Amino acid sequence: MxxxxxxxxxxxxxxxxxxxxxxxxxxxxxxxxxxxxxxxxxxxxxxxxxxxxxxxxxxxxxxxxxxxxxxxxxxxxxxxxxxxYHMDEYDEEENPNGIINLGTSENKLCLDLLSRRLSQSDMLQVEPSLLQYADWRGHLFLREEVARFLSFYCKSPTPLKPESVVVLNGCASLFSALAMVLCEAGEAFLIPAPYYGAITQHVYLYSNVRLVYVYLDSEVTGLDTRPFQLSVEKLEIALQGANSEGVKVKGLILINPQNPLGDIYSPEELREYLEFAKRHQLHVVVDEVYMLSVFDEAVGYRSVLSLERLPDPQRTHVMWAASKDFGMSGLRFGTLYTENQDVATAVASLCRYHGLSGLVQHQMAQLLRDHDWINQVYLPQNHAQLRAAHAYVSGELRALGVPFLNRGAGFFIWADFRKYMPEATFEEEMLLWHRFLDNKVLLSFGKAFQCKEPGWFRLVFSDKAHRLRLGMQRVQQVLKGTFQVAEDRPSCETQEPRGQHR
Incomplete structure (x- = not known):
């Protein structure tokens, strides 16, 4: 709050x-x-x-x-x-007692594949046009490749259009730009919480745009419900609450697959949320930055761009970036797809401050057009390693008796450590987080995602096996020590952990 x-x-x-x-x-x-x-x-x-x-x-x-x-x-x-962490990073040779980072959502599993592909000769061409100013939307050759890439991987029913594409340096800039061009100062976006907390700054620092939280909880209320499930009813309640406080809501932010839950919205759910937004004339910003990081083949992920008909295409804006799916958070490439040419032009104008160098645009175009490498080399290996890493960390959590969400997408597990806290408070959550950090393992605590239930943590598993093993050993040491303290308290001895789900 x-x-x-x-x-x-x-x-x-x-x-x-x-x-x-x-x-x-x-x-x-x-x-x-x-x-x-x-x-x-x-x-x-x-x-x-x-x-x-x-x-x-x-x-x-x-x-x-x-x-x-x-x-x-x-x-x-x-x-x-x-x-x-950066002052005391773990290094197997130089600093074996340093901090293991299970808190930052980066994919470190296929850096060898990416390094080899980005070092090939087709990536290293330098043409005069790449060293000069370009269309602020991005070079046409890149926007054409983005449109083809998204058409294929989002399974769009009709080919997407290059004129609806804007490229810029990452999704953080995209959130900032969209907040600026869609909202007046003091207006707001609805956002389901828990959510990726950096969006708070992305929409506020430049534009003074607020976030109205649509609070989700872990309680399962029926056979057809799941923990932290978003519903239209919850959206309506949050919107009415904001209106009653005099806050004008201009849009809804959806993250699919969701961060930190790993949740995936079904096509039916997506359509319900979009219809809700249309009824209230709200923009919908859909962040699909993890769309190619769905590693469980049984999970039926569908992009919003795969829907046969968008309820309000002029108010639906889709984001994607290379930072997660291609493990290139340092390259700073993001893209917006919107049928609304006024929005595209306004965001493009802000690309004067958030644009990509011509050399990076050339590299991204070469990468995105290489479907053979993506489909036959990168994605199979990346998904296999994500599955293996997820299986290891989830197995360790089961052995500890820690409930968690098992969703098959993204780089993280949303885990319930409430039984290791003497009291269900955010102060206790912070104390537990500091115990992890003192024991040289970095996690992300739930309050950073505006989770309303103290005790949930996000564990990132997209790292090499030896770092995961050491990180989970340190997590285990902390939890066993903390659990002994909790067991000494009569009020917590027999308390069953809430929200046990797998």
Whole structure:
């Protein structure tokens, strides 16, 4: 829950936003309150479920504007775990007692394949046109390849169009750009929570756009329901709640496959969510950054672009990037597909600040057109290694008696450590997280994803076997020690862990 002042001109005595994020994919908020400098003791009111990390500072830096101080505060407050990890990274030879990172969602399983492919001669061509300004939407040759790539892998019923493609440097920039061009300052997106917490900053820092949380919980209420299931009823309740507080909602953000749950929306569910958005004239931003990282063949993933007819194509905007599916988070390539040419043009204008170099555009075009390598070499090996890594970590969690979601997509497992906490509070969650970090293993805690139930953690498994083994050994050491403390408390001795699911 973020704190919202009654009037934007009034300074806050507390501000709420990112703190120890536990090694998320990028900067993100954990929603924990922090004391901040203020020139007034004016008390703010709290707006439940609306992410709005606004704050004013009087003593942080005399060199910065008020906006600059907020931006700096996000940086200063964020990523305690990630910064600690970088100061003490595990290395088998140089630092065997360093921190194992099971918190950052990166795919490190096929870096050898990618290095060889990106080093081949067709990737290294330098033409004069690549060294000059291009269309801000991206070079036409790349947009054509993106359209063909998405048509094939999203199983679009009709070929997608290059003029509906915009390329830029990653999904973080895409979220920022879409927030800027779709919303006025102070307006909001609905987002199911738990969610990838860095989106808080992506939509807020440039555009002062809020997030309205659609809270999901682990309770299973019927035979046809699952833990953390999104429903239209929950969307309606969250929208009505925002409207009653005077917050104008302009859109809905969906992540499919979902981060951190690994959940996958069925075509029927997708259509229900899109119909809900159409009824309320909301934009829908669909983040499909893990679409090729569905490693369980029994899982029937469908892209939103595979639907025969979108309920409101002018308000449906689809994102994809190479950072996850191709394990290239450092390359910074993302793409938007939207039939709305006004939106495409507005986002393209912002690509002046978020564009790709011509050399990277050439490399991406070469990679995306190489369907033989993708289908016959990369995807089979990547999926096999993801399956093996997932099987190992899930087996270790079962041996520990830790409930978790078993979804078959993404790089992570959403695990329930509540029985290892003496009390069901976010303070206890943070204490457990610090115990992991003290024992040299970095995880991501649930509050960083705005999970409303303390005790859920995300474990990333997309790493080499020797690091996973050592990381899980350290997790086991912490949990066994913590469980002994919890067993000593009569109130926790016989308590069954809630939400046991596999």
């Amino acid at each position: 973020f704190t919202v002042p009654e009037k934007e001109s009034r300074p806050l005595t507390t501000c709420v936003g990112p703190a120890s994020t536990g090694g998320l994919d990028s900067n993100c908020g954990d929603g924990l309150e922090r004391e901040c400098p203020s020139t007034s003791d004016q008390k703010p009111r709290e707006l439940y479920g609306v992410g709005h990390p606004t704050a004013k500072f009087s003593s942080d830096s005399s060199y910065l504007s008020s906006r600059g101080r907020v931006v700096k505060w996000f940086w200063d407050s964020a990523e305690e775990g990630y910064r600690t």
